[in-house]
Amino acid sequence: MVSWRRIPWAIPLVAGLIMACGWLGVARCEEIAEVAPGTVCHQTVWSILALTVMFAVAVPNYRLASRWSYAGFVTMLLLLTAVYFFAPVNGAHRWIRAGGVGFQPSEFAKIAFVVALARYLAYRDTGRQFSGLVAPLAMTLVPLWLILKEPDLGTSLVFVPVLLAMTLAAGARLPHLVAIILLGVATIPALWSQMSGDQRSRVTALWEQNLPRQSPTPAGYHLHQAKRMFALGGWRGSAIETDVDDAAIDRRVPEPHTDSIFSVLGERYGIIGCGIVLLLYFLLVWRGLAIAQETREAFGRLLVVGVMAMIAFQAAVNTGMLAGLFPITGLPLPLISYGGSGLIANALGLGLVVNVGSRPGYQ
Numbered sequence: 419m420v421s422w423r424r425i426p427w428a429i430p431l432v433a434g435l436i437m438a439c440g441w442l443g444v445a446r447c448e449e450i451a452e453v454a455p456g457t458v459c460h461q462t463v464w465s466i467l468a469l470t471v472m473f474a475v476a477v478p479n480y481r482l483a484s485r486w487s488y489a490g491f492v493t494m495l496l497l498l499t500a501v502y503f504f505a506p507v508n509g510a511h512r513w514i515r516a517g518g519v520g521f522q523p524s525e526f527a528k529i530a531f532v533v534a535l536a537r538y539l540a541y542r543d544t545g546r547q548f549s550g551l552v553a554p555l556a557m558t559l560v561p562l563w564l565i566l567k568e569p570d571l572g573t574s575l576v577f578v579p580v581l582l583a584m585t586l587a588a589g590a591r592l593p594h595l596v597a598i599i600l601l602g603v604a605t606i607p608a609l610w611s612q613m614s615g616d617q618r619s620r621v622t623a624l625w626e627q628n629l630p631r632q633s634p635t636p637a638g639y640h641l642h643q644a645k646r647m648f649a650l651g652g653w654r655g656s657a658i659e660t661d662v663d664d665a666a667i668d669r670r671v672p673e674p675h676t677d678s679i680f681s682v683l684g685e686r687y688g689i690i691g692c693g694i695v696l697l698l699y700f701l702l703v704w705r706g707l708a709i710a711q712e713t714r715e716a717f718g719r720l721l722v723v724g725v726m727a728m729i730a731f732q733a734a735v736n737t738g739m740l741a742g743l744f745p746i747t748g749l750p751l752p753l754i755s756y757g758g759s760g761l762i763a764n765a766l767g768l769g770l771v772v773n774v775g776s777r778p779g780y781q
Contacts, residue, residue, distance in 0.1 A: 426775035428705045430472055433753060433768050436698050437465045437761070440754035443679040446686045447756075453675050457756065464758040468765035475769025476776065483770060484537045484717050491534035491557070497523035498564040512568050524565045524573045525763035531561055531577060532584070532724035532767065539588035540716035551594055554585060572677075572749030576731055578602060583727035584720050587710070640678070643671040644740040647681035648689070655688030675756040677748050681740045692737075695754070699733045702726075709775040718774040725767040729753075 444461045447453045501511040501523060513520045535557055542550060558581045566574040582595055650656065671678045684692045706726040713719040729752050736751040738744040750757065752764045 424776045425476065425772060426705065426709060429702065429709075429768055429772050429775065430469070432698055432702045432705070433472065433765070434469060436695070436702065436753040437468065439683065439695050439698070440679065440751075440756070440761075441465060442686070443683045443754060444675050444756050446682050447675040447679070453756075457675060460758075461756055464761045467758070468753075468761040471762055472765040472769040472772065475766055476772040478773075480718055480721065480770055480773040480777070483533050483721070484540075487530075487533040487537040490530045494523060494527040494530040495561060495564065498527055498561060501568065510568050510570065512570055522757075522759040524561075524568070524570055525759040526766075527561050527565070528573070528576055528580075528728055529725075529763055529767050529770075531557065532580060532728060533721065533770075535581070535584055536717050536720035536724055539584060539720055551585060551590060551598065554581060555598065570748065572735070572747035575735070575747065575749070576728055579731045580724050580727045584724045587720055587723040588716075640672045640746050641740070641742055644678055644681040645742060647671055647678075647685040648692075648741070651685040651688040651691075653688045653690060655684070655686050655691055657686050658688070673748075676750055677736070677746075677755065678740060679755050680737050680751055683754075696733075696737065699730070703730045706771050709771060713774055715777075718777070722771050722774050725771050728767065729764065 441458065441461055444453070445458050448455065448458050497514060501514055504511065504513060504515055507513050512522050512524060514523060535554055538554060538557070558577045562574045562577045582598070585598075586592075586595060671681055674682050680692065680695070683695060687694075703726050706722055706729075710719050710722040710726070713722065732749055732752045735744055735747065736749050736755075739746050739749070750760050753761065
């Protein structure tokens with residue numbers, strides 16, 4: 419049993435503050451009638467449940483995760499296949515539903531992938547030969563392909579940077595990692611051929627950005643409205659700048675409480691508020707990587723690196739896509755976007771980080 423005094427409290431504290439930012443964003447969506455009444459209550463319940471999961475996972479020895487890692491990974495692959503036996507939502511097979519309860523297996527598949535890959539890399543020498551990276555690459559491509567077919571382009575892209583970060587931490591040689599990156603670049607045409615028309619239009623819209631007074635194209639509407647939300651907020655946001663125009667059309671953005679919630683926070687709390695959110699993510703990742711550096715046990719160290727790489731990549735891509743730096747891929751903002759599956763899955767990963775941080779010298 420872990421001692422409460424050894425818990426790295428910075429992780430749950432910062433994670434809780436980030437969740438609070440998500441609550442504020444969802445509350446703003448409800449305030450401007452962009453979501454149904456009661457959405458804030460749902461987010462509150464899921465946030466409390468996520469924090470409970472985080473602390474519950476931090477109690478037992480994290481080595482138990484190693485024992486069940488492969489079984490968990492295979493189970494997630496089966497669930498990613500099972501989504502096709504359920505009715506699609508908005509044209510995508512992403513959910514498993516039973517009655518009024520449902521969840522997204524892809525969110526939990528990311529955690530299962532991190533745990534399974536950490537176990538594989540911890541007990542094998544992958545740093546000397548390129549052949550040692552073949553199995554990790556295969557472990558990455560299978561869930562990536564299944565999630566891409568749902569279709570869910572944003573979530574599928576998370577697996578590649580996590581693979582690179584974890585193999586680098588495991589001692590893989592840089593030339594081998596560069597070879598993997600080049601191999602990935604070579605597969606872009608095949609990836610493009612598997613993408614739906616809507617996914618392709620989101621990518622091409624990045625090079626079709628409009629001037630402020632121009633009408634956006636249908637493919638560029640999401641990005642156009644997200645940037646307008648940031649412009650409306652200015653430096654301090656509508657929470658302080660009371661003379662901001664309240665025209666409803668100016669505050670309409672697709673998926674405001676999920677994929678676009680960072681732009682809603684920008685409208686309400688301005689650039690300063692967005693900067694605070696980014697600072698919280700930086701502190702979370704920085705403290706997590708410090709735990710990885712302090713951990714002398716290979717599995718625990720790789721586990722932390724994988725979770726931090728996953729959160730950092732999602733945060734960077736989500737905030738960057740709404741600013742016009744990346745294509746709109748439909749990737750939620752971790753710990754902030756509305757939804758129980760994402761919140762609980764990320765809290766599960768952070769619970770493992772807290773667990774490892776409580777046992778830095780475990781042998």
